[in-house]
Amino acid sequence: MSEEEDIFRIVKDPKDHTDLPRTEITDCPSHLMNKTGSWRTLRPIVDKEKCIECGICWKFCPDVSIEVKEGEGAVVDYDFCKGCGICAKECPVDAIDMEKEADYV
Amino acid sequence: MSETRIVSGNFAAAYGAKLSRVEVVAAYPITPQTEVVEKIAELVADGEMDAEYIKVESEHSAMAACIAASNTGARAYTASSAHGLALMHEMLMWAAGARLPVVMTNINRAMGPPWSVWADHHDTLAQKGTGQMQFFCENNQEVLDSVIMAFKICEDEEIMLPAMVVEDAFILSHTKEPVEIYDQELVDDFLPPYDPDYKIDVDQPLGFGSLGMPDWYMDFRYKKAQAFEKTPEKIQEVNKEFKEVFGRDPGGLIEEYKTDGVDVLIVTMGSISSTSKDVIDELRDEGHNVGLARLRTFRPFPVEQFREITKGVNVVGVLDRNYTFGHGGDAAREIKDALYGHRDLILKDYIVGLGGRDLTPKILKKVMLDAISLQDKGLDKEIEWVDLRADRKKWRG
Ligand code: SF4
Numbered sequence: 001m002s003e004e005e006d007i008f009r010i011v012k013d014p015k016d017h018t019d020l021p022r023t024e025i026t027d028c029p030s031h032l033m034n035k036t037g038s039w040r041t042l043r044p045i046v047d048k049e050k051c052i053e054c055g056i057c058w059k060f061c062p063d064v065s066i067e068v069k070e071g072e073g074a075v076v077d078y079d080f081c082k083g084c085g086i087c088a089k090e091c092p093v094d095a096i097d098m099e100k101e102a103d104y105v
Numbered sequence: 106m107s108e109t110r111i112v113s114g115n116f117a118a119a120y121g122a123k124l125s126r127v128e129v130v131a132a133y134p135i136t137p138q139t140e141v142v143e144k145i146a147e148l149v150a151d152g153e154m155d156a157e158y159i160k161v162e163s164e165h166s167a168m169a170a171c172i173a174a175s176n177t178g179a180r181a182y183t184a185s186s187a188h189g190l191a192l193m194h195e196m197l198m199w200a201a202g203a204r205l206p207v208v209m210t211n212i213n214r215a216m217g218p219p220w221s222v223w224a225d226h227h228d229t230l231a232q233k234g235t236g237q238m239q240f241f242c243e244n245n246q247e248v249l250d251s252v253i254m255a256f257k258i259c260e261d262e263e264i265m266l267p268a269m270v271v272e273d274a275f276i277l278s279h280t281k282e283p284v285e286i287y288d289q290e291l292v293d294d295f296l297p298p299y300d301p302d303y304k305i306d307v308d309q310p311l312g313f314g315s316l317g318m319p320d321w322y323m324d325f326r327y328k329k330a331q332a333f334e335k336t337p338e339k340i341q342e343v344n345k346e347f348k349e350v351f352g353r354d355p356g357g358l359i360e361e362y363k364t365d366g367v368d369v370l371i372v373t374m375g376s377i378s379s380t381s382k383d384v385i386d387e388l389r390d391e392g393h394n395v396g397l398a399r400l401r402t403f404r405p406f407p408v409e410q411f412r413e414i415t416k417g418v419n420v421v422g423v424l425d426r427n428y429t430f431g432h433g434g435d436a437a438r439e440i441k442d443a444l445y446g447h448r449d450l451i452l453k454d455y456i457v458g459l460g461g462r463d464l465t466p467k468i469l470k471k472v473m474l475d476a477i478s479l480q481d482k483g484l485d486k487e488i489e490w491v492d493l494r495a496d497r498k499k500w501r502g
């Protein structure tokens with residue numbers, strides 16, 4: 001979806017200012033559609049064997065891109081993860097490794 | 106029942122917020138504003154006011170919290186002064202751009218250095234480009250009235266913009282006057298609950314504050330500019346309604362005091378206006394054909410009104426309690442702007458009372474007599490600083 005369509009979903013096909021809402025209000029979930037994970041240069045890889053499901057990475061991820069699922073451990077949402085490495089830094093058992101994104105694309 | 110109490114300008118602001126049934130107050134204390142938010146904290150703690158009171162770590166955060174609250178459909182209020190207001194600058198722009206009707210009180214105080222806590226309009230006027238409406242109050246009753254009115258104007262669906270109700274440090278903020286505190290029901294009838302069409306709602310998610318690409322940014326800004334252009338009319342409309350309901354006229358955009366057919370027009374803002382009106386009376390008794398215009402809204406600037414009241418006027422003397430480096434007094438500049446191509450007259454800018462320097466009737470009379478004298482001698486200088494220590498004889502002698 002193009003940036004423009006994303007902004008104006010609340011009004012379909014605006015022609016000029018007369019069609020616009022009073023300010024930039026968009027239909028949600030605009031940001032779920034605009035996937036921003038492509039900015040990433042490093043990719044967090046979770047070692048399921050090591051993960052103790054403590055939830056610390058979930059708490060610290062600034063982009064709400066980790067979920068901790070029972071039996072599965074920490075699961076990263078690569079559509080949005082920016083590869084900042086905070087989860088890897090905070091994990092108390094070093095279950096997360098940051099690897100080169102280039103190796104995965 | 107309405108009741109009259111003897112309260113400071115700061116308490117008048119707090120009672121204005123209470124009567125407006127504000128739902129979220131986020132503030133950081135700064136002299137001389139502290140009492141406003143202290144009083145509100147007390148009213149909330151005592152259960153007299155049903156609001157969320159959020160203590161924040163800075164004025165920037167205070168306005169950010171008000172913006173978020175307003176986005177959820179809550180009526181939000183804050184107060185600040187001088188350096189606190191300056192720190193809020195970015196968020197003042199955001200509130201306006203996001204079309205959120207947050208109302209705040211600013212206590213006009215000089216910017217440092219030199220460090221000062223006294224009256225000066227520079228802090229407020231430095232925010233004139235942020236998209237906030239600005240109401241300059243003359244007395245404590247007007248502070249209370251203006252807070253209530255501001256919410257009504259701001260929340261109008263055609264407007265949806267923020268406003269600042271401003272009062273002079275100490276002269277109003279800490280001076281007690283009789284103020285009528287209206288009956289809550291009367292205010293409730295005048296000011297219905299805030300209920301915007303778009304708001305943050307988990308059941309109906311929307312995104313706020315998206316990116317505007319160059320293709321669309323200007324069109325959005327134009328749309329916002331159009332809303333701001335409607336504010337003069339809306340203010341006058343609400344002013345009229347306020348007068349009908351509460352029996353009091355806060356002054357609309359500009360208050361005219363004995364301006365009919367005058368040769369010399371004096372322009373003031375804020376608390377010096379009442380002293381100046383006395384001086385005008387004295388000068389008129391002495392045979393001078395002089396009147397006063399009190400500039401109540403600096404934003405929107407009453408351009409049309411200035412063109413109207415300067416018909417037939419020879420001299421306009423503007424008393425600016427502010428000074429911008431490389432620019433001069435703000436009110437004089439804006440009046441010149443408004444009159445360009447419309448009026449051929451003498452306009453002199455008097456820089457007065459900076460950092461709380463006292464403006465006695467005697468000094469004000471000298472200023473007005475100077476303006477009157479320009480009719481014969483012509484303009485001597487465009488800007489004159491009044492009552493500098495170097496020429497006290499001229500103004501106090
Ligand atoms: S790398 Fe950063 S963005 Fe990605 S999951 Fe970890 S904390 Fe979240």
Ligand code: SF4
Pocket residue numbers: 046050051052053054055056057058068073074090091092093094095096
């Ligand atoms: S912080 Fe480490 S151990 Fe805890 S849930 Fe996340 S990956 Fe698993």
